[in-house]
Amino acid sequence: MIVLSEKIKDDILNNVLPKGVPLRQVELSKRYGVSRIPIRDSLLALKAEGWLVPHGKAGLMVPNLHWKEAEELYLMRSQLEVLLLSFAFDFIRQKDVTNAHKILVALEQDEITLIEKGNLNWLFHEILYLPADKQSIHKTVSCINQQVTRYIGFQYGPMGYKSQSQQDHYELLELIRLKKKSAALSLLKQHIEEAGEELTRFLKSID
Amino acid sequence: MIVLSEKIKDDILNNVLPKGVPLRQVELSKRYGVSRIPIRDSLLALKAEGWLVPHGKAGLMVPNLHWKEAEELYLMRSQLEVLLLSFAFDFIRQKDVTNAHKILVALEQDEITLIEKGNLNWLFHEILYLPADKQSIHKTVSCINQQVTRYIGFQYGPMGYKSQSQQDHYELLELIRLKKKSAALSLLKQHIEEAGEELTRFLKSID
DNA sequence: AAGATAATTTTTGTATACATTTTTTATTTC
DNA sequence: GAAATAAAAAATGTATACAAAAATTATCTT
Numbered sequence: 001m002i003v004l005s006e007k008i009k010d011d012i013l014n015n016v017l018p019k020g021v022p023l024r025q026v027e028l029s030k031r032y033g034v035s036r037i038p039i040r041d042s043l044l045a046l047k048a049e050g051w052l053v054p055h056g057k058a059g060l061m062v063p064n065l066h067w068k069e070a071e072e073l074y075l076m077r078s079q080l081e082v083l084l085l086s087f088a089f090d091f092i093r094q095k096d097v098t099n100a101h102k103i104l105v106a107l108e109q110d111e112i113t114l115i116e117k118g119n120l121n122w123l124f125h126e127i128l129y130l131p132a133d134k135q136s137i138h139k140t141v142s143c144i145n146q147q148v149t150r151y152i153g154f155q156y157g158p159m160g161y162k163s164q165s166q167q168d169h170y171e172l173l174e175l176i177r178l179k180k181k182s183a184a185l186s187l188l189k190q191h192i193e194e195a196g197e198e199l200t201r202f203l204k205s206i207d
Numbered sequence: 208m209i210v211l212s213e214k215i216k217d218d219i220l221n222n223v224l225p226k227g228v229p230l231r232q233v234e235l236s237k238r239y240g241v242s243r244i245p246i247r248d249s250l251l252a253l254k255a256e257g258w259l260v261p262h263g264k265a266g267l268m269v270p271n272l273h274w275k276e277a278e279e280l281y282l283m284r285s286q287l288e289v290l291l292l293s294f295a296f297d298f299i300r301q302k303d304v305t306n307a308h309k310i311l312v313a314l315e316q317d318e319i320t321l322i323e324k325g326n327l328n329w330l331f332h333e334i335l336y337l338p339a340d341k342q343s344i345h346k347t348v349s350c351i352n353q354q355v356t357r358y359i360g361f362q363y364g365p366m367g368y369k370s371q372s373q374q375d376h377y378e379l380l381e382l383i384r385l386k387k388k389s390a391a392l393s394l395l396k397q398h399i400e401e402a403g404e405e406l407t408r409f410l411k412s413i414d
Numbered sequence: 415a416a417g418a419t420a421a422t423t424t425t426t427g428t429a430t431a432c433a434t435t436t437t438t439t440a441t442t443t444c
Numbered sequence: 445g446a447a448a449t450a451a452a453a454a455a456t457g458t459a460t461a462c463a464a465a466a467a468t469t470a471t472c473t474t
Contacts, residue, residue, distance in 0.1 A: 022455090024454095024455075024456095025455075025456070026454095026455080034428075034429090035428060035429045035430075036428095036429085036430095036456090037244065037427080037428055037429070037430095038427075038428065038429095040248060040456090040457085041247060041248065041251050041427090041428095044248050044251055044252045044255075045251045045252060045254065045255040046255070047252065048251075048252040048253070048255035048256045049255045049256075050346070056436085056437090057435085057436065057437090058435070058436055058437085058455070058456055058457090059436090059455080059456080068342075068343075069342075069343050072341050072342070072343035072344045073343060075290065075341075075344060076287065076343075076344055076347060079286040079287060079290055080283065080286060080287075083282065083286055134279050134282075135275075135276075135279070136275075136276050136279035136280060136283075137279045137282060137283055139257070140283060140347070140351075144347075229425095231424095231425075231426095232425075232426070233424095233425080241458075241459090242458060242459045242460075243426090243458095243459085243460095244457080244458055244459070244460095245457075245458065245459095247426090247427085248457090248458095263466085263467090264465085264466065264467095265425070265426055265427090265465075265466060265467090266425080266426080266466090
C-alpha cells in the first residue's frame with residue numbers, strides 16, 4: 001500500500017469523508033481494510049497537520065470549510081511565497097521556466113479533475129520556489145497549499161475556468177525570463193491576493 | 208498523565224533525547240512507563256509537526272540543529288508576525304498592554320530556565336497578536352515559535368541575557384500605547400530580524 | 415583480507431483482546 | 445413533561461502477541 005494517511009487525506013480532499021461529524025475508527029478500519037492501529041496512527045498524524053480537529057472530548061472530525069480560514073491561508077501564501085520567489089529569483093534557470101511552462105500547458109486540459117488542477121497549480125509555483133533553497137519555509141508553504149486544495153473544489157466548481165489566474169501565470173514566467181524582479185514579485189503578490197479574494201467572496205456567498 | 212507527546216516534546220526541547228540517532232520505541236516505552244502503542248501515536252504526531260524526522264528506511268530521530276533552519280524560522284516569523292500585529296493593532300486594549308507588561312517583568316527574573324524564558328517570550332508576543340483574531344495564522348506562527356524554542360537553549364546559554372531584546376519589548380509596548388502603528392510594525396520587524404541574525408551568527412560559529 | 419551473501423537478531427508494523435472513557439438510552443424524580 | 449440521575453452501549457485508549465521488515469552479525473567466496 002502507498003501510505004494510509006495519504007489515502008485518507010485524498011478522501012478528505014475529495015469530500016468522501018463527512019465534515020463536522022466524528023470519524024469512527026472501526027468504520028474507517030473496515031473501509032480501508034486494516035485494523036484500528038494503523039488507522040489511529042494516520043488520524044493522529046493528520047490531526048497534527050491540521051487535516052482533522054477534535055470533536056468534543058473524544059473523536060476527530062474533518063473540519064468544516066470556512067471563508068475565514070481560506071482568507072488566512074491566502075494571506076500566509078502571499079507573504080511567504082513572495083519571500084520565496086525573491087530568494088529564488090536570481091537562481092531560476094531557463095530549464096525551470098521551461099518546466100513551469102509545461103505545467104501551464106497541462107493545466108489547459110479540460111479532462112483533469114479539480115483536485116489535479118490544484119496540484120498542478122502548486123507544482124507550477126513550486127518550480128519557481130525551489131531554487132530559493134529554503135527547505136523549512138518551503139515545507140510550511142507546501143503544507144499551506146495542501147490545505148488550500150480543500151477549498152479548490154468549491155472554487156473551480158461553481159466558478160468555472162479561471163482564465164485570469166492562467167494569464168497571470170504566463171505573464172509571471174515572462175517577467176522572470178526578462179529578469180524583471182520587482183515586477184515579478186508584485187505580480188505574484190497580486191496574483192495570490194486576488195485568487196484569495198475571489199475564493200473568499202465565493203465562500204461567503206454560499207455561507 | 209498530561210499528554211505523552213507534550214512530555215516527549217519537552218524532552219526534545221531540554222535535549223534529554225539524543226539528536227541524530229533513531230529513537231527506539233521499546234526504550235521510550237520503558238522511559239515513559241507505557242506500552243509501544245501510545246509511544247507510536249506520539250512519535251507519528253511529532254513527526255507530522257516536524258519535531259522528528261525519518262532516520263533511514265525505518266525509525267525516527269530528533270533532527271540536528273542547523274543555522275539554516277533557524278534563519279528560515281526567523282524569516283517566517285518576521286513576515287507573519289508583522290502581519291498579525293498589523294491586524295491586531297487597532298484592537299489591542301489597555302488590558303492587553305498591562306498583561307504583556309507583566310510578562311516582561313517575569314522575564315527579568317534570573318532563576319527561570321532558558322526554556323521558560325522562551326515560553327514567556329512567545330507569551331508576550333501572543334498577547335499582542337490575539338486581538339487580530341486570525342486563528343489559522345496564529346496556529347502556524349505558534350508552531351514556528353515552538354520550533355524556535357529548540358534553538359533558544361543554545362542562544363541564551365552561551366550568549367547570556369539579551370538586554371536589547373528586552374529593551375525592544377518595552378519600546379514596542381510604548382509605541383502601541385501611543386498608537387504609533389507603522390513605527391511599531393517597523394520595530395517588531397527589526398526586533399525579530401535582529402534576534403534571528405544574532406542566533407544565526409552564533410549557530411554558524413559553533414558549526 | 416575485502417566484498418558479497420546468508421543467517422540471526424533486532425526493530426518496526428499490525429492484529430486481537432481488554433480496560434477505560436465517553437456517549438447514548440432508559441429510568442427516576444419533581 | 446422536563447431535568448437529573450443511573451444503566452447500557454459504543455467508542456476510544458492501551459497492552460500483549462505475532463508478522464513483516466530492517467539492521468546486524470556471521471559465514472562464505474575469491
